[in-house]
Amino acid sequence: MTNPTTEASGDQPVAPILYFGNSPEERQQGVRRLVDLFYDEMDQNPHFDRIRKLHPSDLTHSREKFYLFLSGWLGGPDLYTPQFGHPRLRMRHMPFPISSEDRDQWLLCMVNALRAMALPEKVIQGLMLSFFRTADFMRNRPDPEGSAKSLNTISIKGE
Numbered sequence: 001m002t003n004p005t006t007e008a009s010g011d012q013p014v015a016p017i018l019y020f021g022n023s024p025e026e027r028q029q030g031v032r033r034l035v036d037l038f039y040d041e042m043d044q045n046p047h048f049d050r051i052r053k054l055h056p057s058d059l060t061h062s063r064e065k066f067y068l069f070l071s072g073w074l075g076g077p078d079l080y081t082p083q084f085g086h087p088r089l090r091m092r093h094m095p096f097p098i099s100s101e102d103r104d105q106w107l108l109c110m111v112n113a114l115r116a117m118a119l120p121e122k123v124i125q126g127l128m129l130s131f132f133r134t135a136d137f138m139r140n141r142p143d144p145e146g147s148a149k150s151l152n153t154i155s156i157k158g159e
């Protein structure tokens with residue numbers, strides 16, 4: 001899996017920007033904040049209804065699991081694996097139908113959350129590239145016939 005702290009973030013590594021503070025607890029606050037902004041956006045912005053409906057009505061556990069996972073993924077301590085084992089993200093997402101439209105909604109939630117944290121634009125771009133790769137890998141349903149994305153795929157195949 002791509003590690004965004006070493007790839008795609010150019011000359012600005014993400015870890016020192018998100019992980020600041022004096023104690024381990026303080027240093028985790030940046031990741032907590034990002035997760036909260038991400039799920040608040042999904043929960044409150046009707047534009048994201050489509051992916052909100054895939055999640056449980058109470059987002060407490062979704063927030064906690066995503067926080068535990070992102071901590072390690074963003075270059076901090078791996079808090080997910082000791083509790084839940086290898087992430088196997090694609091397999092764990094199989095029960096949820098994810099098309100290009102769902103992927104794009106997820107990525108928009110994330111970019112809105114990152115922008116709300118006022119991180120440097122270059123860091124946001126690097127992170128979004130890593131998020132895109134992982135989110136794209138999560139797609140497990142074909143796009144509806146006639147959608148712009150499926151037409152695009154057909155024209156690429158036809159080249």
Ligand code: HEM
Pocket residue numbers: 051054055056061062065066069084087089092093096098102103106131134135136138139
């Ligand atoms: C492509 C669009 C995506 C959709 C629609 C989606 C949707 C979901 C849903 C519905 C859940 C279950 C929530 C729950 O049971 O509380 C979930 C879990 C999770 N997602 Fe995603 N997700 C997407 C992309 C991603 C990406 C890109 C990452 C990582 C960078 C990610 C990381 C996780 C993690 C760590 C969990 C918890 C897995 C577990 O232990 O059960 N997801 N996601």
